[in-house]
């Protein structure tokens with residue numbers, strides 16, 4: 001079972017969109033997949049997967065108030081299950097917990113992943129992480145063996161992300177003595193310029209940084225263009241149309257799925 005955390009240091013890069021469409025795609029491929037809303041600051045799964053009854057959030061499993069199987073909900077899509085985040089006020093309580101509490105939560109997450117594989121028979125887990133480097137976000141990164149670092153090509157976004165690699169990924173490597181984890185860089189919302197003098201400069205910028213990330217152990221994954229149909233669909237569809245969004249991103253999601261499951 002692969003555990004894929006979709007992460008970014010800055011907000012609004014496309015983590016939720018990629019986590020949900022990747023999960024949907026893996027489900028369509030016949031892999032029993034669980035997607036976890038790990039963003040306790042701004043949960044979004046109610047909009048992608050309106051629950052038919054009040055779901056028990058993943059955090060109830062973290063705090064020991066529910067079993068793992070209670071925080072997993074079936075969706076109308078084949079082989080796709082989701083786990084919801086708590087309400088923002090309870091989510092804030094978890095986010096504010098101290099290092100000791102987060103140490104316990106990490107153990108619970110690890111035990112949950114074992115149940116996902118051994119008891120519930122999942123083939124893949126995808127985690128939509130919160131942005132930044134909260135203890136909660138680091139816990140999800142730590143429990144996964146794959147990660148996607150989603151970056152919009154904006155100077156300050158790329159440079160701050162690169163600056164944080166050392167601090168975070170050194171810890172992750174420490175937690176992975178077998179060297180099994182794989183981390184990938186995904187450019188998202190890349191502009192395509194019709195100006196012939198601009199496009200080569202964008203390409204050169206992306207090349208420069210993806211080489212630097214590769215040297216730091218984060219392999220190049222894919223570069224997803226800015227797709228205005230995606231934005232339009234996320235404004236006008238209610239609930240959000242996951243199959244349609246996946247089609248817009250098809251080639252990229254296929255490539256990402258191949259990378260994270262190999």
Ligand SMILES: Nc1ncnc2c1ncn2[C@@H]1O[C@H](COP(=O)(O)OP(=O)(O)OP(=O)(O)O)[C@@H](O)[C@H]1O
Pocket residue numbers: 008010011012013014015016017018039042130131188189190224225226227228230231234
């Ligand atoms: N390739 C793309 N083309 C156009 N718009 C995109 C693309 N990817 C994401 N978006 C848009 O960017 C916005 C943010 O996407 P999303 O919510 O998935 O990001 P996020 O990283 O989860 O944000 P947050 O950090 O707030 O959780 C959405 O409006 C989405 O439609």
Ligand SMILES: [Mg+2]
Pocket residue numbers: 015016017039044128
């Ligand atoms: Mg999000």
